Amino acid sequence: MLRYTLRRLVSLIIALAVASVVIFVAVEIVPGDPAAYMLGINARPDTVAALQAELGLDLPVHERYLAWVGGLVQGDFGTSYTYRTPIADIIGERLWVSLPLALYALILSTLIAFPAGILAATRRGSVADMLVMGITQLGVAIPNFWFAMLMVLVFAINLRWFSAGGFAGWEHGIAPGLKSLTLPAIALALPQASILARVMRSALLDTLSEDFIRTARAKGLTRRQTLWRHALRNALIPVLTIIGLQFSFLLAGAIIIENVFFLPGLGRLVFQAISQRDLIVVESVVMLLVFAVIIVNFAVDLAYAAVDPRLRRS
Amino acid sequence: MIPHSPTKRSLIGALLLSGLALTAYAEDEVQQQTTVTPAPAPEVDPITVTVGLQLEPPHLDPTSAAAGAIDQVLYANVFEGLTRFGPDGSIRPALARSWTISEDGLSYTFTLAADVTFHDGTAMDANDVVFSLNRARAEDSVNAQKALFEDIASVWAMGETQVRVTLSKPNGNFLFNLAWGDAVIVAPESIENIKTNPVGTGPFMFSDWVQGDQIELVKYAEYWGAPAQLDIATFKFISDPTAAFAAMMAEDIDAFSGFPAPENLPQFEADPRFTVLVGSTEGETILSTNNKMPPFDNVKVREALAHAIDRQAIIDGAMFGYGTPIGTHFAPHNPDYVDLTANSTYDPELARTLLSEAGFPDGFTTTLKLPPPSYARRGGEIIAAQLRAVGIETEITNLEWAQWLEEVFRGKDYGLTIVSHTEPFDIGIYARPDYYFQYDNPVFQEKMATLNSEADPEARSALLAELQTIISEDYVNGYLFQLAALSVANVNLIGLWENAPTQATDLTSVYWDE
Numbered sequence: 001m002l003r004y005t006l007r008r009l010v011s012l013i014i015a016l017a018v019a020s021v022v023i024f025v026a027v028e029i030v031p032g033d034p035a036a037y038m039l040g041i042n043a044r045p046d047t048v049a050a051l052q053a054e055l056g057l058d059l060p061v062h063e064r065y066l067a068w069v070g071g072l073v074q075g076d077f078g079t080s081y082t083y084r085t086p087i088a089d090i091i092g093e094r095l096w097v098s099l100p101l102a103l104y105a106l107i108l109s110t111l112i113a114f115p116a117g118i119l120a121a122t123r124r125g126s127v128a129d130m131l132v133m134g135i136t137q138l139g140v141a142i143p144n145f146w147f148a149m150l151m152v153l154v155f156a157i158n159l160r161w162f163s164a165g166g167f168a169g170w171e172h173g174i175a176p177g178l179k180s181l182t183l184p185a186i187a188l189a190l191p192q193a194s195i196l197a198r199v200m201r202s203a204l205l206d207t208l209s210e211d212f213i214r215t216a217r218a219k220g221l222t223r224r225q226t227l228w229r230h231a232l233r234n235a236l237i238p239v240l241t242i243i244g245l246q247f248s249f250l251l252a253g254a255i256i257i258e259n260v261f262f263l264p265g266l267g268r269l270v271f272q273a274i275s276q277r278d279l280i281v282v283e284s285v286v287m288l289l290v291f292a293v294i295i296v297n298f299a300v301d302l303a304y305a306a307v308d309p310r311l312r313r314s
Numbered sequence: 315m316i317p318h319s320p321t322k323r324s325l326i327g328a329l330l331l332s333g334l335a336l337t338a339y340a341e342d343e344v345q346q347q348t349t350v351t352p353a354p355a356p357e358v359d360p361i362t363v364t365v366g367l368q369l370e371p372p373h374l375d376p377t378s379a380a381a382g383a384i385d386q387v388l389y390a391n392v393f394e395g396l397t398r399f400g401p402d403g404s405i406r407p408a409l410a411r412s413w414t415i416s417e418d419g420l421s422y423t424f425t426l427a428a429d430v431t432f433h434d435g436t437a438m439d440a441n442d443v444v445f446s447l448n449r450a451r452a453e454d455s456v457n458a459q460k461a462l463f464e465d466i467a468s469v470w471a472m473g474e475t476q477v478r479v480t481l482s483k484p485n486g487n488f489l490f491n492l493a494w495g496d497a498v499i500v501a502p503e504s505i506e507n508i509k510t511n512p513v514g515t516g517p518f519m520f521s522d523w524v525q526g527d528q529i530e531l532v533k534y535a536e537y538w539g540a541p542a543q544l545d546i547a548t549f550k551f552i553s554d555p556t557a558a559f560a561a562m563m564a565e566d567i568d569a570f571s572g573f574p575a576p577e578n579l580p581q582f583e584a585d586p587r588f589t590v591l592v593g594s595t596e597g598e599t600i601l602s603t604n605n606k607m608p609p610f611d612n613v614k615v616r617e618a619l620a621h622a623i624d625r626q627a628i629i630d631g632a633m634f635g636y637g638t639p640i641g642t643h644f645a646p647h648n649p650d651y652v653d654l655t656a657n658s659t660y661d662p663e664l665a666r667t668l669l670s671e672a673g674f675p676d677g678f679t680t681t682l683k684l685p686p687p688s689y690a691r692r693g694g695e696i697i698a699a700q701l702r703a704v705g706i707e708t709e710i711t712n713l714e715w716a717q718w719l720e721e722v723f724r725g726k727d728y729g730l731t732i733v734s735h736t737e738p739f740d741i742g743i744y745a746r747p748d749y750y751f752q753y754d755n756p757v758f759q760e761k762m763a764t765l766n767s768e769a770d771p772e773a774r775s776a777l778l779a780e781l782q783t784i785i786s787e788d789y790v791n792g793y794l795f796q797l798a799a800l801s802v803a804n805v806n807l808i809g810l811w812e813n814a815p816t817q818a819t820d821l822t823s824v825y826w827d828e
Contacts (some may be wrong), residue, residue: 032716038372039458040380041723041750042737051378051456082372083525084509090525149556156564164560166550167527262552262561264526272526272553275686276372277716 004311008301012294019290020072024065027283033057034081034277055081068283077284082276087284090269097167098258098265101181101188102250108189109196109246116193117200122227124205132197139194148187148260155183165261184261188254192246199242203235210234236307244300248293360545361826363807365819366561366570370551371529373509374520376495377450380458382736382817385495386571387529387549389818392433393498393514396424396443396477397489403596403647403738403815405489409438409499409515410477419484419769420467426475430538432501433519440471446499447479459737462491484767486774490739495816517542517822527551531821543825562588562802569803569810571819574688576634582802593799593813594647597734598640599689601697601792602722604729606752609678616789618668620658622704623697629795632692637795642786643741646796647813650778654786658793665704677705680729684710685718689797690732697732697792723750734797738816741778742766744785753790 035051036043052058059067071078077087120132156164162183168176207213208231216226255267262268266285273281305311369383376384376393390398396410407413410424430438449455451463467482481488491497504513512520517539518531531547550567552558555575561567562582573579582588601623609615629637638646641654669677684694691712698708708730713721722728735743745762747754758781765777786793799814809824 030717031720032714033720034716036719036724037716038379038381039456041719041735042461042740043380043458044460047456047458047460050454054456084373085525093525149560152557152560152564156560156566160564163566164564165552165557166561166566169524259554260557262527262550262554262557264524268526272370275714275716278372 004305005302008298012298015294016291019294020069020287021065023283023286023290024068027279027286028061030277032277034279037277038082068280072284072287077288078280080273080278080281082273082278082281087281090281091266091285091288094264094266094269096170097181097263098251098254098267100177101185101254101263101265102247104178104181104185105188105192105250106243106247108185109193110243112189112193113196113200116197118204118227118232120197120201121204121208122223129201132201136194136197139190140198142191144187144191145256145260147190148183148257151183151187152260165263167263181263184254184257184263187257187260188250192250196239196242196246200235200239203238204231207231207235233307237304240300240303240307244296248289248296251289251292361543362546362548363544363569363821363824363826364548364550364567365821366550366552366558366567367819368551368553368558368572368574370526370553374512374523374529375508376498377446377500378456378458378509385817386819387531388512388514388516388520389495389498389816390516390820390822391518391531391547392512392516392520393495393500394516395492395494395498396426397493399493399738399816399818401811401813401815401820403813405493408493409443410492413489415769419486419767420481422479422481422488423472424477424479426477427538428475430515431536432504432515433513433534434501434504435536436501436503438499438501438515439474440477442499442501443477444469444471445502447497449500449505450497457496459494459496462494462497484769486766486769487739493816494738495818518547521546540822542822544821547821549819565804568807569801571801571810572814573800573802576636576798576800579634579636579800579802587805589803589805591799591801591803591810591812592636593801593811594638594645595734595736595797595799595814596645596738596740596816597736597797598643598645598740599637599693599732599734599794599797600643601794602731602733602751603791604726604750604752605754605790606726607729609672609674610680610729612672613789614668614672615674617658618665618672618704619701619706619792620665620789621661621668622665622701622706623658623792623794624660624700625655625794626660627700628693628696631696632689633795633798636798636800638798639795640793642782642793643735643744643791644778644782645738648739650775652779652782654782655793657786658789662700662704669705674705677707679707679709682708682710682730682732683718683722683728684712684732685715686712687734689734693732693794697730726750726752730792732794736797736817741781741785744781744790751791753785753788755784755788758784758788 035048035055035057039048039051068078077091079085080087080090083090116132120129123129152164155161163180166180168180170177213226213231216230254265255271258265258268270282270285367383367386371384371387372379372381374384374388376388394408396408397405398408400406409426409430411427413422413424415422426440426443432438447463447466447469450457451460451466465481465483465485467480470478472478499515500508501513517534517537519534521532522530528551529549533542533545552561558570558574559578562570579590583590603610603616603619605611625639629635629639639655640646641657642652644651669675682694682698684690694710698710701708722731742762743749744753745759761777761781765774765781768774768777801810803810806827807824808827811820
């Protein structure tokens, strides 16, 4: 297990280093100068030059890269060009929205997908199975932003149960905060739950037709016991993979949903920073997301090993 | 981690306490004279308003960025200059209550309002004015409108409430220039943190900013002028047009200044809960033309372009009917505006003839680079179709603002583009041959210089008419329409600006009628 963990750790560090170079280069070659953007069309060239100097944009590219990575290693993300506040603080604030939203959506999606997937697999061909397959087909097909707008129309404009968007802030208590994340979380969870339920179903069906299931039944276990003790555990590997992918997607991919519900999350931060050419914010947030994705995958790898002892030896 | 404003808490606390104190006092009285029925408890709820805006300010210093979103929140509410724009675009006294101008027009003496304090409690006096103007025009200034201050030769404090500004040459626009958000008076000691904690002299003070979400202002009790009629004003940033519509409909917000979806306005008009404000902005929306790039260096080609365009179709198609046609680069609501739309009537036949005369009987192909606003993206598609009808093919490229600034504005690598020039009274850009549309006409430049040093109103009007006519007849750009100011508000919210003579959401005289 230790060697397996170490090997994973080394590949994690290499991935991070490569990512930092790719992100920095990609962001730097996009045309558009932050200082010129901030000063607009009436600014004189000497004013733009003065602002560039103030922001440190007049330094050569490699120096800026080294300064950035050097800071990152020490946990210093730098200072935003536009907001002029430390990026770590900005990200910290946004994470208080994005992280709970991603977790909320993931919990919802798992809570829906597991029972639905198990039900469909154990009663294959039944009405329940067909219902689950039909609904999840729809769930995968419906774009989540459209579903979000539909929910706003029904629950915010007509029924007035929720506000149309915005974040109430945790300082007013957990309930108002969760309430303002509920519609976005449902919108995010629906397609994820559909995918997860289908994966759960097919993984379980595959496992249920394995020889060891028949053996388990033959040694006298009931259907239920076989399912919970043997089949489910073996079907979990593909499901865990999908959950890992989904969490990183939920953290980074909520841009559109955050815009529909005007939530001050990480996705919206990146979106704004790109159009304002707040390059250092883009670089740092993307780097953080890459880091999160890699860590989640690392955790998933370890979880595989926990579920499947064969992986620890290979 | 989550910021919470101590100011807000203490304000609400103070209001609550004062309410409690009054109640306690009333109860005392009741105990003494038991026959009297107790007085109703005084109202303690603060009066609030929540205004939606599409764009969030990048930071909160109006004197070091071009972003209109900064003024949209802070102008007149938090920061004040010596003069200010009124709702009709007129120049009014602000911190300067009066002024005298010397005979030669070179020396302005301003008398400041007395007893003005900044929101941190310190006094605002002549030295702060000297500091603010000198900071804006300094060598290392990062003021986005530094040109506004370039005629200033010196600024002197003449006692606590008098300031004298001398100019190097007469400037008929000087009082107008001082009304811009870029010319507000700031305190020297506030500069270090101004981008996150702006300290001004206005009727509202900055309280809290949840970045990406909202900015909160609270009433400043010690304001020197007429006090605000709202206790708390919150600006909420909603960039998505559909979300803006939903937030208004669900009454999460009380007003939306600069409503981004004109197609939804009829729905608000039909709803008795809302009122729709349709006014004018300073935004001349033009089909900017690269005057140095062949074939646009030929005035006949530019004239053909002007006649190939059907303005009304663009206003209807791109702006759902909101917008006023213009025939030159000047705001129609300005008293000096001359209607020159007749110079460029929609006449595709004439356009084709002019193209043949210019040597392009089969037309030509050029680039059309479009920045993000919907007037450009939607308008661009319509213009491309209209130009195709006379034989001009366009290759459309959609650009982000930062790319547009680099490629089109700075690099001048374009044939045509569509932009709304939102700065007030900006006809002077046609006197800058290095400006991105590269119009170089010495006659215009000379007359512009005369205008800048002319103070007599009648002579100025005559000059302005001439200037408008020159650029109209030279077909420098395709003049399309004046951008409309579109706002939606709760029907009981009174006092919002209908027009937008500058980018601002002036809440100083806004109140609830209930």
